[in-house]
Amino acid sequence: xxxxxxLHASIGExxxxxxxxxxxxxxxIHAIMGPxxxxxxxxxxxxxxxxxxxxxxxxxxxxxxxxxxxxxEARAQAGLFLAFQAPVELPxxxxxxxxxxxxxxxxxxxxxxxxxxxxxxxxxxAEAKRLQMPDDMLKRNVNVGFSxxxxxxNEVLQMTMLRPKLAILDETxxxxxxxxxxIVGDGVNAxxxxxxxxxxxxxxxRLLDHIVPDAVHVLAHGRIVRSGGADLARALEAxxxxxxxxxxx
Amino acid sequence: xxxxxxxxxxxxxxxxxxxxxxxxxxxxxxxxxxRSFGLPTRxxxxxxxxxxxxxxxxxxxxxxxxxxxxxxxxxxxLAGFADLPRLVFVxxxxxxxxxxxxxxxxxxxxxxxxxxGVLARPDRDRLVALNTMLAEDGAIIEVPADxxxxxxxxVSLGTDMHGTPTAFHPRHAIRLAAGAKLTLIEIFEGxxxxxxxxxxxxxxxxxxKLTHIRLQxxxxxxxxxxxxxxxxxxxxxxxxxxxxxxxxxxxxxxHAHLHGAAGHAALNAAQLLRGTQxxxxxxxxxxxxxxxxxxxxxxxxxxxxxxxVFQGKIEVARAAQKTDGYQMNQALLLTPDxxxxxxxxxxxxxxxxxxxxxxxxxxxDPEQLFYMASRGIPGEDARAILVRxxxxxxxxxxxxxxxxxxxxxxxxSWWRDAP
Numbered sequence: 001x002x003x004x005x006x007l008h009a010s011i012g013e014x015x016x017x018x019x020x021x022x023x024x025x026x027x028x029i030h031a032i033m034g035p036x037x038x039x040x041x042x043x044x045x046x047x048x049x050x051x052x053x054x055x056x057x058x059x060x061x062x063x064x065x066x067x068x069x070x071x072x073e074a075r076a077q078a079g080l081f082l083a084f085q086a087p088v089e090l091p092x093x094x095x096x097x098x099x100x101x102x103x104x105x106x107x108x109x110x111x112x113x114x115x116x117x118x119x120x121x122x123x124x125x126a127e128a129k130r131l132q133m134p135d136d137m138l139k140r141n142v143n144v145g146f147s148x149x150x151x152x153x154n155e156v157l158q159m160t161m162l163r164p165k166l167a168i169l170d171e172t173x174x175x176x177x178x179x180x181x182x183i184v185g186d187g188v189n190a191x192x193x194x195x196x197x198x199x200x201x202x203x204x205x206r207l208l209d210h211i212v213p214d215a216v217h218v219l220a221h222g223r224i225v226r227s228g229g230a231d232l233a234r235a236l237e238a239x240x241x242x243x244x245x246x247x248x249x
Numbered sequence: 250x251x252x253x254x255x256x257x258x259x260x261x262x263x264x265x266x267x268x269x270x271x272x273x274x275x276x277x278x279x280x281x282x283x284r285s286f287g288l289p290t291r292x293x294x295x296x297x298x299x300x301x302x303x304x305x306x307x308x309x310x311x312x313x314x315x316x317x318x319x320x321x322x323x324x325x326x327l328a329g330f331a332d333l334p335r336l337v338f339v340x341x342x343x344x345x346x347x348x349x350x351x352x353x354x355x356x357x358x359x360x361x362x363x364x365x366g367v368l369a370r371p372d373r374d375r376l377v378a379l380n381t382m383l384a385e386d387g388a389i390i391e392v393p394a395d396x397x398x399x400x401x402x403x404v405s406l407g408t409d410m411h412g413t414p415t416a417f418h419p420r421h422a423i424r425l426a427a428g429a430k431l432t433l434i435e436i437f438e439g440x441x442x443x444x445x446x447x448x449x450x451x452x453x454x455x456x457x458k459l460t461h462i463r464l465q466x467x468x469x470x471x472x473x474x475x476x477x478x479x480x481x482x483x484x485x486x487x488x489x490x491x492x493x494x495x496x497x498x499x500x501x502x503x504h505a506h507l508h509g510a511a512g513h514a515a516l517n518a519a520q521l522l523r524g525t526q527x528x529x530x531x532x533x534x535x536x537x538x539x540x541x542x543x544x545x546x547x548x549x550x551x552x553x554x555x556x557x558v559f560q561g562k563i564e565v566a567r568a569a570q571k572t573d574g575y576q577m578n579q580a581l582l583l584t585p586d587x588x589x590x591x592x593x594x595x596x597x598x599x600x601x602x603x604x605x606x607x608x609x610x611x612x613x614d615p616e617q618l619f620y621m622a623s624r625g626i627p628g629e630d631a632r633a634i635l636v637r638x639x640x641x642x643x644x645x646x647x648x649x650x651x652x653x654x655x656x657x658x659x660x661x662s663w664w665r666d667a668p
Contacts, residue, residue: 048623051615076625088620092638099635101626109625158624 001026001166001197002047007058008222009046013058016042018222026167027194031208031233032201033147034219035241040201041085044170044218047199048082049075065166071126076102077109079165083155083172090142095154099124103161127160130190132183149174156187167191167198173207205237220245255283255379256330257308259417259609262382264645265311268383271363278372279381282570285556289375298558298590299500304472304476309416309444311341312408319406320347323438326658327402330434335402341417341445342349342386351390354397359387359420366422366450368506376476376502380418380448387420387447392429400432400649407471410440412504416444423449425457427482432460434652439468448473451487453477453511458486462652466659467495469524476502483509483538490647490658491518492528494663507534507541507569515544519643521663522555522587531557534571536602543573546654548643551587561606562594569599576606581639583613583632622666 002024009017010044016039024030032041046053048058049072060067065078089100104114115123124138131153143151151170159167169188173181188198188211200211208216210229216232217224220241223247226232262280269276287295288304318339327335334351337344343358349358355549356363371378394399409415425431435444446465453459459479469472474497479487490499505514518531534543549557559578580589593606613635621631647653 037584071620071638072622073627073631075626076623082623084620084623090617090620090638092641093634097636098621098624101630102474102621102626105627106625131467164623182514 001063002199003061005059006057006123007046007060009042009053010056011042011053017046018051018223019058022217022224024149024197025201026197027212029200029211030193030200031213031216032199032219033203033216033236038219039096039222040150040219041105041170041212042081044199044201046147046170048072048080049166073105074109076162077106079163081159081162081167083159083169084154085170085172086176087131087143087151087155089144091144093142095140096121096124099138099158099161105160124157124161127157129188131157133157149177149180152176152184153180154189156184160187160191165195165197167196169198169200171203173202173204182205182210205233208233218244218248220248254287254305258379258383260414261309261311265383265425269383270360271365272371275365278377281381282371282378282609283375288379292562294612295531295560297594298560299399299574301498301635302446303498306441307414307444307472309653310410311413311419311620312410312415312443318439319408320344320404321472323386324405326655327404327436328399328559329654330402333400333402333508335404335508336388337547338386338388338403338405338419338442340407340415341405341419343388351398351401352395353392354401355391356415357389358470359389360385360412362389362421365420365516368450368452368480369448371477372456376446376474377448380420380446380476383392383416383418384448385418386600387422389422390424390431392431392457396424397430400434403433405435405437405445405447406549407437407439407443407445407467407494409443412441414442416446418446418448419443421447421449421613423441423454423459423461424452425454425459427454427456429454429457432649434460435463436650437463437465439471441468441607442470443468444448444474445471446474447476449477451477453479453481453485453487455482456484457482459488460649461487461489461571462647462649462660463489463491464656465491465493465495465499465501467499468498469495469526473501475500477504479503479505479514481505481507481509481512481514484511485509486513488513488515488646490515490518490643492659493518493520493530494522494659496528499511499526500531501529503532503534504530505543506537506542508537510538510540511542512538514541515646516545517544519548519644520552520557521550521660522557524550524555525553525560526555526577527582528556529560531558531560533562533564534574536563536565536572536574539571540571541569543575544574546643546646547578548640549589550583551580552583554584554586556588556590560592560594562596562608563604564594565597565599565602565662567598572599572604576605578606578608579638579639580610581613582610607648636664
């Protein structure tokens with residue numbers, strides 16, 4: 001589903017990603033762990049097409065498409081989703097309208113019929129309920145006045161409604177209490193199928209107790225320094241990054 | 250010819266004198282003012298940001314031919330108002346065939362009554378002088394005491410004459426007696442190059458309420474120079490919203506005089522400009538009585554090399570204690586070459602008042618655009634959504650649903666045509 005080959009990227013003159021090789025097969029969930037400043041968020045932004053980063057080398061294939069040649073909206077339409085670490089507020093833009101615009105933009109690009117307001121609202125309300133979101137969250141402005149946990153749930157709601165082939169969750173666990181963590185984990189697990197892949201970026205093992213990954217990769221200094229199974233996350237938690245990175249070097 | 254000499258207009262006046270209705274002494278006085286002082290230039294403080302130099306080059310002519318076929322063309326746009334009474338002006342003249350008079354309000358033609366009113370004075374304002382000199386027709390709308398006159402449409406259409414620029418100077422008056430109510434939806438549209446120079450006198454009597462929604466959607470080649478003087482009595486409300494979207498050179502100048510206790514004036518506006526359009530929204534709110542409120546939210550969305558101007562003056566007289574005045578001017582610059590000029594002015598002589606004003610200028614937020622793109626929303630749609638969100642605060646005060654729908658539709662199509 002996702003093949004990253006020798007990916008180098010920088011912001012301004014500063015190199016952040018220094019040769020990432022990573023493959024996420026269809027239907028698998030991979031975790032990326034690493035200390036602050038290792039390039040985790042940069043990887044998620046480069047994959048989703050944020051303009052501030054310059055790719056200096058490498059290529060990325062997403063479902064057979066040359067991902068790096070596509071503008072951000074085309075990547076989303078092709079089935080890539082990024083759950084933001086810090087979801088952006090859109091004052092004056094209603095959450096339901098925003099979500100419906102996104103869903104229909106994606107459906108249009110995929111050649112599917114658009115949802116009318118009633119069809120959309122019915123589906124969105126059902127998902128919001130599953131995520132235990134208060135009813136008025138669809139009526140409020142996008143992420144405006146949302147608590148940290150509400151913002152993250154709103155990301156998962158968007159993800160569920162957009163039905164991506166590959167979701168990148170960028171520290172979706174940060175700012176979540178234990179209950180919210182479980183709700184978000186259940187939300188992701190509900191999407192699990194042989195057609196759905198995910199890249200779960202996290203500092204901590206705890207999200208991976210809910211979303212058990214097929215593989216865990218350790219990112220340090222812009223490179224994957226170690227890969228392993230779900231037990232690698234537990235080893236990291238027990239030993240700390242420094243030792244694992246030192247062992248890998 | 251010196252710039253802004255008004256010579257072309259004076260020559261036209263000399264040729265028309267016998268045809269013009271009403272008090273010739275008044276017109277002569279206006280002509281003398283223009284002969285002595287010309288039209289305003291950028292050396293005039295109030296015209297610092299807006300130049301009328303281009304007026305001199307256009308050589309406007311008297312509109313001679315009837316162009317009433319035009320009225321039918323904009324019919325689809327007015328579908329939301331199908332059942333409403335309407336006054337249609339073509340080239341500044343009332344087109345009776347296209348008009349349907351209201352039941353509750355009395356309407357007279359300026360061509361018959363030459364009712365200049367008392368508020369707009371040539372000696373204070375040279376665009377009023379220009380209008381006073383050349384006004385031929387206009388709508389004099391009067392709502393009797395305690396009557397609710399519902400909603401009335403005032404449609405003004407302008408065109409050139411086979412490529413020759415025209416000029417017209419309608420003189421309107423809207424007067425509400427005590428306790429009366431009216432919603433006036435004013436729509437300006439046109440084709441080709443012309444000068445539309447309306448002057449409107451507005452009188453809102455004690456406890457009366459006038460809601461005035463103005464859609465300035467003139468031809469992109471048009472000059473639109475509108476001046477409004479509103480007198481607001483005790484407990485009365487004048488709530489105006491202007492959407493300025495058409496015209497190459499536009500100035501809307503509104504004077505609101507709160508002369509009775511607990512009066513209210515709202516002078517809200519949005520301007521959407523592109524290309525080389527220039528649009529100036531200038532307001533003067535005079536608080537002359539205690540306990541009055543005034544509100545102004547003015548939003549500019551500027552693309553291309555367009556230029557938006559907002560000048561807003563709030564005057565609070567010594568007697569106007571407990572004044573509550575608010576003014577906010579916000580501009581969204583969509584391109585590096587767009588420009589906004591903003592001049593707020595507060596003149597406060599009372600000591601117990603609450604007056605606030607603010608201004609912001611910014612571009613669309615790249616982070617918001619990326620967030621929307623990452624949800625599959627194409628850039629054009631994302632920008633449109635953010636612009637609508639920016640405008641929402643100014644537009645949300647409009648309660649009339651049909652008017653709101655029309656404005657939304659105009660904004661939507663502006664967006665489709667924008668650069």
